[in-house]
Amino acid sequence: DIQMTQSPSSLSAYVGDRVTITCRASQRISTYLNWYQQKPGKAPKLLIYAASTLQSGVPSRFSGSGSGTDFTLTISSLQPEDFATYSCQQSYTAITFGGGTKVAIK
Amino acid sequence: EVQLVESGGGLVQPGGSLRLSCAASGFTFSSFWMSWVRQAPGKGLEWVANINQDESERVYVDSLKGRFTISRDNAKNSLYLQLNRLRAEDTAVYYCARLRDSSGCLLFDFWGRGTLVTVSS
Numbered sequence: 001d002i003q004m005t006q007s008p009s010s011l012s013a014y015v016g017d018r019v020t021i022t023c024r025a026s027q028r029i030s031t032y033l034n035w036y037q038q039k040p041g042k043a044p045k046l047l048i049y050a051a052s053t054l055q056s057g058v059p060s061r062f063s064g065s066g067s068g069t070d071f072t073l074t075i076s077s078l079q080p081e082d083f084a085t086y087s088c089q090q091s092y093t094a095i096t097f098g099g100g101t102k103v104a105i106k
Numbered sequence: 107e108v109q110l111v112e113s114g115g116g117l118v119q120p121g122g123s124l125r126l127s128c129a130a131s132g133f134t135f136s137s138f139w140m141s142w143v144r145q146a147p148g149k150g151l152e153w154v155a156n157i158n159q160d161e162s163e164r165v166y167v168d169s170l171k172g173r174f175t176i177s178r179d180n181a182k183n184s185l186y187l188q189l190n191r192l193r194a195e196d197t198a199v200y201y202c203a204r205l206r207d208s209s210g211c212l213l214f215d216f217w218g219r220g221t222l223v224t225v226s227s
Contacts, residue, residue, distance in 0.1 A: 001168075032211045036151075043110070043217040044151070044201065050211045087151055091212035094167065095153035 002026050002090055006098035012106040019075040021101045023088035028068045032092040035064055035073045038085045038100070047086075048073065078103070108132040108216045110202045115221030122192050126221055128185040128202030133216075136180035139205040141214060142187045144198040152198075155187070156205055192225045199223075 003026040013019050023033065031051035038044045046055045048064035051071060061076040075082055083105055088098040114126040126142070142154040155176040156165045164176055175188040185202055199222050203214035 034211070034213045036214070038151075041219065043219045044203075044214070045217070046213060046215050049213040049215075050208050053208070055215070089151070089153075089214075091210075095156075095212060097151040097153070099150040 002029060002093050002096055004088055004090055004096050004098035006086075006088060006101050008101060009099060010102040010104065012104045013078050014106050015078055015080055017078045017106075019078050019082075019103060021073045021086055021103075023066075023071045023073070023098050025069045025071075025090055025092075027092075029090045029092035031067045032090055033064075033066065033071050034089045034091070035062075036087045036089065037082075038087065044087075075103075080105075108204065110204065110216060110218035112200065112202050112218045112221035115200065115223045117224045117226065118192055119227050120193060120225055122225070124189045124192065124223060126187040126189065126200055126202075126223070128187075128218060130183045130185065130202075130204075133204070135178075135183040139207075140176075140178060140185045141203045141205045142174075142176060142185075143201045143203055143214065143217075145201070145220075146195070146198040149198075151201075154200070157185070189223065192223075194225050197223060197225045 005024045007022045033051045035048040036044045052064045063074045085100045085102045087100045109131045111129045141156045157176045177186045199220040201220045202218040204216040206215045
């Protein structure tokens, strides 16, 4: 199985901060990497797919990059509604998710 | 508006069974692969199973093969997950999700809010 490791597991930041979350795959996965946002009690939401393509309706402050084994999700200017947990997911072989990164208010 | 609404969760004893349902609306259900994803308390998301449009292809995570069965009824716009021989470690919120393929990259573009399954005596 391909293991997906996210870092950090949690972070705290101010509104307006630039935030970067990293996802590392245990083997090369090309760009078969997606990012999701999850808030308590709500349905998870797709943000980025194929490493860097913004899902329709997602604000442009979200961006994704990377290929091979190392990927990043960047929020250019953190907004109050962005405090949530973010997870990466690969589909190169089967489907596996990272452990999640909780973004909290500082 | 795409909507996915799960139901059927609850408290079940170890070794018991449960059938989860997902009611879909706002899109042509019969045209899409569908999936189940679960999340144990305090843990990350875990993919469970996929099913294609006519049930001719079903794919499961290796660790669950033989205990869980995914199915669908296109006439009822519904997705199902039969959970058998349940264990405490199956305790989780179970999400229904629509699966899409973007040039080989499989992604879940819409999700429900989930239904909680608790396995305990």
